[in-house]
Amino acid sequence: MAIEFLGHKNNLLDFIFGVIEKENIPTDGSFIDLFSGTGCVSAAAMKVGFEVKANDMLGMCNRFAEAALLNKETPNFKSVLPEITGNSNTACESSPFELVIEYLNALPPTEGYIWSNYSPASLHKTEHERMYFTESNAGKIDAIREKIKSWKYSLTKAEESLLIVSLMKAANRVANTAGTYGCYLKKWKKRALNQLKLETIEVVTSDKEHQTYNEDANELIKKISGTVVYADPPYTKRQYAAYYHILETIALGDEPNITGSTGLRSWQDLSSDYCYKRKAPDALRDLLSEAKCDHFLLSYNEDGQIPHEIILEILSKYGSVTTHEKSYKRYKSSSISHKGNTLVERLYHLKMNKN
Ligand SMILES: C[S@@+](CC[C@H](N)C(=O)[O-])C[C@H]1O[C@@H](n2cnc3c(N)ncnc32)[C@H](O)[C@@H]1O
Structure with missing residues (x-):
């Protein structure tokens, strides 16, 4: 991956899809990647069999998702090709x-x-x-x-x-x-x-009907539903x-x-509201109140704007929650100061109560 994208999950795909397996989440349904970034989680979800809906409010991320999902x-x-090859029919x-x-x-x-x-x-x-x-x-x-x-x-x-x-x-x-x-x-x-x-x-080609969106996740969530909603919102002020x-x-x-x-x-x-300590908990609360899915997965970092206890409080209102943890090496940009070299990444699995 040539883009050093803050918070990307390229090195955590085994962890995320390992949890999906461990928690017996079926991979033949739909997977909504609400904050798709580089599209690496969407691409991996497509490879394991999901029909994917990828969303991000940045146009550049929308392009990543389209390139990964729409072939x-x-x-x-x-x-x-005629413009490029000058209509030449020579074998190439x-x-x-x-x-x-x-x-x-x-x-x-x-x-x-x-x-x-x-x-x-x-x-x-x-x-x-x-x-x-x-x-x-x-x-x-x-x-x-x-x-x-x-x-x-x-x-x-x-x-x-x-x-x-x-x-x-x-x-x-x-x-x-x-x-x-x-x-x-x-x-x-x-x-x-x-x-x-x-x-x-x-x-990677796929004949499934994957879809891409370029919207605020908190608005999109009101309009769509799926088997799995995966949320990987920003967790810092950047x-x-x-x-x-x-x-x-x-x-x-x-x-x-x-x-x-x-x-x-x-x-x-x-x-993004998720970048502000003051607004992030309500943004997550609002997202959960609109989520229509069987499984809600949230990637979040121990360093994030919303404390672990608050996340548990928000999620557990809607069903049973399990937390999975993985230590990983911190993204390094020399423009950003660092506290240490490793961080704990959490993946919360909320099995939604049926209404
Ligand atoms: C932590 S990154 C996601 C990384 C992604 N999972 C990956 O592996 O590349 C967070 C993403 O959320 C997007 N974002 C932030 N707030 C958003 C919102 N309210 N609605 C939709 N996208 C948002 C950002 O543009 C960014 O791409």
Whole structure:
């Protein structure tokens, strides 16, 4: 996984799906991943047989979910291949996905939005010399994003998202940051000087009717139901919309007004109640009061905004609760101070009372 995403569960999948097995939760029903982030839990749920509904209020996360869940067949990029191969019928060893990636990698950089705002070229129009990307890599991001945009009506949703996710991951590999986009480094780090290069990403096909949503989880929960609801809300004060603002802009392909030395897009509309100590317990209470499922799973961290005892109090109102624990290594970003190296991650299983 090329995105160092705060709170991702990529290293905890065995733990989560081990609990699902241990608790005899059937895997042939539906699985609602309400805060899907990188989509790794959704992808794993799909692999074990669930029909998945993945939701996240960030557009970038919605793209991750689409790329993971919506491939009904191996992507063939049928309607853009003629532009790429020049209508040549010559037999070729590469897959269509590889051909498209190769084509995008060869595009010359352009002086677009990312170049003019997030590379040192920003000094031409502001007082800030933003060093998120070198000029050459920022220009490449612009050229590739524009090309994908021009294909919008030719690509399937899954194909478009595969390319956008591939671009976000490539951008992240050369970002001159300490992990998130809250700030850039004042000196180029080695990886930032590499040339941006898209790579293909894993494609898992599935003929089930998986669905993706891009909403506030507390609103979505009122409208859907399933066998399992899995909730992995933020557990710290760090707002994802602010910490990943540039990836969000790449995902949306828009050109927002930005402010300050870090070039932050407006993120307040996407601020999460789960990030505030004062609001988080009520947000969880509200979520539970609307959940329509047989099993409610909550991932939460001992370091989180809501204390363990309060979580137990909220959940146990709706059925019987078991708590599973796992120690794991803390996510490290040098921009964030740390207390220790290991943390306890909890997975609460609430078996809902039947009404
Ligand atoms: C801890 S991360 C989820 C990580 C994910 N399980 C993974 O493994 O990558 C929390 C996610 O919740 C999203 N989020 C925060 N508040 C939300 C809300 N009210 N509704 C929907 N998504 C929300 C954030 O954008 C972020 O992607």
